[in-house]
Amino acid sequence: MAKCIHCGDDESVEIHEVYGYRDFLLDTCCESFHKDVVDFLNKDPKTAAKWLMGLSDGILLQMQQPKLRRVIDDGLGSLMLDWNLTLVPVEQRTAKEFVKRHHRHCPPPAGWRFGAGVSNGNGNLIGVIMVGRPVARTLNQNEILEVNRLCVRDDIPQGLVWNACSLLYGWASKQARQRGFKKIITYVLESESGTTLRAAGWVPELKTSGGSWNRKTRQRVDKTTTQPKIRWTAPWCQDQFTLQPENLGATA
Ligand SMILES: [Zn+2]
Known part of the structure; x- marks a missing residue:
């Protein structure tokens, strides 16, 4: 496993929680890496959605929603889930x-x-x-x-x-x-x-x-x-x- 360039621990990111239709929390090794991940998700919403589906280990799939289309900015600086x-x-x-x-x-x-x-x-x-x-x-x-x-x-x-x-x-x-x-x-x-x-x-x-x-x-x-x-x-x-x-x- 790669070492985080910010904190030196094992680099880690997972979906901590999804609540409501669209809000989710990411768990990362540190604040700085969290920011990196959010930047990445912002950059290419479609790829981000695919990556998130893979990362989520079933959490998103269990929600019985259509496929995740993109991860988009909610206009207030947070990311939200955009379904098909x-x-x-x-x-x-x-x-x-x-x-x-x-x-x-x-x-x-x-x-x-x-x-x-x-x-x-x-x-x-x-x-x-x-x-x-x-x-x-x-x-x-x-x-x-x-x-x-x-x-x-x-x-x-x-x-x-x-x-x-x-x-x-x-x-x-x-x-x-x-x-x-x-x-x-x-x-x-x-x-x-x-x-x-x-x-x-x-x-x-x-x-x-x-x-x-x-x-x-x-x-x-x-x-x-x-x-x-x-x-x-x-x-x-x-x-x-x-x-x-x-x-x-x-x-x-
Ligand atoms: Zn870190």
Whole structure:
């Protein structure tokens, strides 16, 4: 066994304890080596996760969680466990409550055909997607689906929701196709990035002029609804438009 360069004892590190979903304590030969280990874990979160799984000697495996994805900074200087994301079924009511609590500028939509949630660690819901009929009445209500709302938590370290949006968009697209719909669409503000949609393989197809076509049943002051939006669609969909890159605005 190697000697610790700091204390001269046998170099040692093990997971002392894991509590809750994400917190863990490391036991090391000395403070300085502890710092070295934390630095190492910080440097490459993915490799760190693998190393931790090997080191943990079953502690992490016993937790009955999905595989450890990464070890991430919690934003307060501590490390936390970031589990592989899992798609989970959710009822409409659960999805609505989640959106009500976590969505910054939109109330939950009324319509619902299906939806899903995503969890980081068993039972720890971090996002939902709600799929329903197109809000615009001019679109075929039986053949086209719309992602009416996608919402992930923004009150937790953002490393935990990494990839959650694209996972949900990808799932919705697959479901729409399997259920025999001709098309699935969604709208994001022109000022918002389409990165997560693009990561799920979706393509931008249309720019709306903004305005009041998207009527709300609830009276509220909300400037975002009058901003131009970009309509995105999944690549397999029929009747696609082609949006010229110069019209893409902030999403380009
Ligand atoms: Zn030491």
